[in-house]
Amino acid sequence: MSLTSALVINAVVLAAVLGSDLGHRRFDSRSVRRSLIICAAVAAYFVRDFYTSGTGLVVQITGVAAGVLVGLLAVSLMKVTRHPDDTVHTYAGAAYATVWVGMSVLRSLISIGLTYWFGTAVGTWLVEQGAAPAQITGIITNFFVFMAVTAIITRSLAIRARAAALPATRAFTG
Template sequence: MTTAQWLLNLGLLIFILATNLGTRPVTRRRLALPIILAVVAGAWLLSDVPTRGNDVALDFIGAGTGVALGILAALLMPVKRRPDGTVESKAGALYALLWLVVIGGRVAFAESANGWAAASIRDFSISNAITGADAWTAAFIIMALTMVTARVITTLIRCRSLPLFTRAGAQPAGQY
């Protein structure tokens, strides 16, 4: 991995944990920002996705894994409506651990692909018609972007499913 890729992964981890750990209000901005960033990152990083052999199948596996992990991340971040009608989320150690494992796993795979596991990954790729490092990179980027998107969508669904009133006369205050 390049220094830029290390910094990108570290920055992503710091951003996710800094904006989600603890008890936080759920606002439109807080839900929209990760989606906007995912769209921009996708447009920037996925301009030339390999499509030969089983590369597309690998991308679908990455997307499916990302969706499952995103739903899990959202479930590890409970939401509740406050008495004033606003919604808050609370993320703790398990949420942080999930993101550490996912981002750490991607980094470990990338590093091992250039080191001790290079021959095994090459042989696996050849026997499964995966065209190379660019295909793996695209699948991991797709996994990351779908994870973020699935977490936001799941959180939004969970917020919208909360009862609108928590006590007599309380009105929602423009949040989810």
Template sequence: MSLTTALVVNAAMILTTVLADLGVRRVARGRVLRPLLIGGPIALWFASHVVTHGLGLAVEAAGALAGLLLGLGAVALARVGRDEATGEVVTRIGAGYLAFWTGACVLRFVVGYGAQHWFGQQWGTWLFLHGVAGDDIAAVIGNAVVFSVLGMLLARSAGIALRARSARTTGFALAR
């Protein structure tokens, strides 16, 4: 994956997710699904052929797992509850959430940049020596980065949906 591609995927994720989440926002189906519906196809568009065996698959899966964990970390920074004034389930998301997402995007960009400019030779050699075909090495690394985007989006959407469902059944309220 090129650096331009990494920037496009990360920018799309930030714009469709984080900026739409900031502040106090009502939890609705569209808000929960929007990042997956916009960011998912963008990320999949940039994904190369998926390596479905051996270490290549493990590296791609590790990227997805890293994204899931980062997404759960971000969701932990969101407050979800009922608005005292309206009774609607809302999220309250602030600067910590924005900083976390931005940090995750910068980390992904640094990994992509490093794979091309700093340690690409070492990663490529290691992957090749462990059974990844030479033609698949760039795809494996790029897909790991793309799958981390998808994992983060999925964890964010699922986490907010589950926390909103819990808030609907409890008396917890968020003060304005």
């Protein structure tokens, strides 16, 4: 993956998440579908190989684990409520945005570092761990994509779980 591609992933994920979550928002099946469409598009465009064993698999799992942690942290900073009409609404403010901006900046800095400062050292380490030299770019790409996609999916699932735990509202019959 090129540095430009990595920065594009970061920008798309950040814009999609902040654009759909910041402020007071209704959460419904469209919200989940939109997230899944973004994830599918990013994965389809950037993931060329899926590693089912060895170092590639370990790195992919690490990306998934990091994404789960980021998604859960972000959702913990979001308010989820059920309105009298039984719709679920979320509120995300500055703390929520800070998590996503922080993740995006960190991924961007790592991508820049891999391109200009420590890419050879990481590549050498991956080869020492059993990766073929031809796999290195794909393994690193998958780490970033899986982390971003998993963070978005975790966010959606966690909001849904929190909404399901809310008590149902009673209809006003005046």
